[in-house]
Amino acid sequence: MSSLDKVSVINVNQQVARLKRQDALFWIVGLMTLLFALVTLTSLIVDMAISGWPRITQSFFFSFPSRFPERAGIYSAWVGSLCVVLVTAMMAIPLGVASGVYLEEYSKKNFWTKIIEINILNLAGIPSITYGLMALGFFVYYMKLGQTIITAGMTLGLLILPIIIVTTREAIRTVPSHIREASYSLGATKWQTVWNHILPYSSGGILTGVVIALSRAIGETAPLITVGALTFIAFLPTSPISAEPPFVSGQWLHDPYTVMPIQMFNWVSRPQEEFHVNAAAAGLVLLTMTLLLNGAAIFIRYRFRKKYKW
C-alpha cells in the first residue's frame, strides 16, 4: 500500500466516524424534540390535576354555577354539552356518512365531483369561529332559532361534517374491490352492495372518525361563544320525557344552555384565583372526556383492523 492510499483510508475512516457521530446526534435531537412535546402534554395534565383535583367531588358535578367559587359546579354545563353533542351527532353522522358514500361509490370523475372535493378540503380549513359567525347570522337571526341547544348542535354539526366525510371516504377506500365485484356478480344492486357489504366492512374506520369528530365537538368553544351560549345557567333543559301526554317533547331543543368549555372559559377569565381552581377542575373533566374518546378511537381502529383481513 502506498503512503498516499494510507492517508486517504485514514481520511475516509475519519469521515465515516464524523457522519456516524452526526447521525447519533440527530437521533438524540429527534428524541428530545418528541420528548419536549410529550413533556408539555404531561405537564399540562399534571398541572391541571394538581390544581383541580380537590374540587372533583360529587357536589361539583351536581351543582349549578354560583357567585361563590366553592359552591359552583358544572351540572348545567355537562348536561348542556351532552344535549348539544346529541344534536350534533344526529345531524353530522347521517349527512357525513351519506356524503362519503356518494363521493366514494357513486360519483363519477366530473367537474361537479371535483368542486365538491375541493370544497370539502376548504371547509376543513375554515377557522371554527367563522362557523360561529355564520351560525349567528343564519341560524340565530335569519332562521330565528335563537340562542338555543338546536342552534349550537347544528353549528358544531357543520363544523365536524368535513372530518366525518373524509374519514368515511378513507374507510370505504380500504374495502377491496373484489368484495364489490362478488356482490354485483350475484346480482346485487349498488345500494344492496353498499348497505350489506361496504358499510359493515368499513364501519370500524367510520366509527373511529365519528368518535374523533365528536370529541372535537365536545371541546369546541369559540363558535358557541359567538352564537351566545350563556355562562350562568342555574337550571337544566326541559326533560325530553314527561309523565303527561304526549310523553316526549322537543322543547329542550329550544332551551338556553351552556357547555363545559364555555363554563371553563368563563372561570379562567375571572380575576379571582378561586375560580381558576374551578377552571382547572372543569378542564380536568373535559380533558378526561376527550382523552377517553380518543383512546376509544384508537382501540376501535385496532380491533377492526384485526377483524377483517383481506
Added chain:
Amino acid sequence: MAVNKALKSEFSSPQSVRRRIRDAKEFLIRSILFLCATSSVLITFGVVWTLLKEAWPFFQEVSLKNFFFDKEWTPLFENPQYGILNLISGTFLTTLIALSVAIPLGTITAVFLSEYASSRVREFLKPVLELLAAVPTVVYGYFALLFVTPLLQVIFPSLSSFNALSAGLVMGVMIIPYVSSLSEDAMRAVPVYLREGSLALGASNLQTSFKVIVPSAFSGIASAYVLGISRALGETMVVAIAAGLQPKISLNPFESTQTLTAYIVQVSQGDLPHGSIGYKTIYVAGVVLLCFTLIFNMIGQKVRSHMEKKYK
C-alpha cells in the same frame, strides 16, 4: 293492442314489477346521497354569503381608507377608529411565534419518526403525539395563562401577564402534530429506491434524510406548513385567554396584543343586538380572517396537487 298486451304482460309479471320498484328505490337513494354530498357546497356558500352580507353595511359607514390606515382599532369607543391593521398585526405576531415553534419541531419529529424510529416506536408515538391536537383549545388557554406565563415571568420579569409570547408558544406546541403528521406521510411516500440509492452511495442516514428525502417530499411538507399556518391564524381560545385584549401595531411579543379571532370572542361575549356596530365589526373581522385562511388553503392545495402529480 299489441302494445297494450306487451304492457299488460310486463305489469302482470311480478318479477318486472319488483324490478321497477327496485330501480325506483335505487334512484331515490342515489338522489338522496347526491343531495347530502352537495350540501357541503351549500354550507360554504352559506358561510361566505352570511359573512359578506353582515359585513357589507359596515363599509357603507366606514371608508376603506379609514379601515386600512386608521392608527387604532377602537370601534366601540366614543370616537371610533377602525384601523384593522392593529388586529392583523396581532394575528400575524402570534402566528409567527407559533410557527417558529411548530415548524422546526414538527419537521424534526417527522424526520425522526419516518427515517429513524422503528415501526413499533412509530406506531406507538404517532397517536400519542396526535393527542396534542385533541386537547380542547380552552384547556391550552388555561395552560398558557396560568402555567407558561408565570414560568416565563421567572426568566423575563418584564413580561406582562397577558402576552403574545406564551400564547404563541403554546399554540405552536398544539400545532406540532398537524405539521409532523402530514410531513411524515409525505416522507414515507418517497419511493424506497431513492433512500436505498442514497445509502448505497455511502451517504449517512442524516444526509439521506435532509438531502434526498426532505427535498423529494418537500411539496407535501410545504402543504403541512400551510395547514399549520391556517390553524394558527384561525386559533381562537388560546389567544383570547392568554394574549390579552389590546389591539396594537407592534411586534413586541412581551406585550399584550389582540388577534382577529380574540376580538370576535371579546365582542360576542356581550349582548349583541342585530345590526349594532359591534355586530358589524365582528363580521368584518371574520371576513378578513376568512380571506387569509382561504388564500393559505388554496396555496396548500396547489402545492399538494403538485406533489401528487410527481409521484404517480
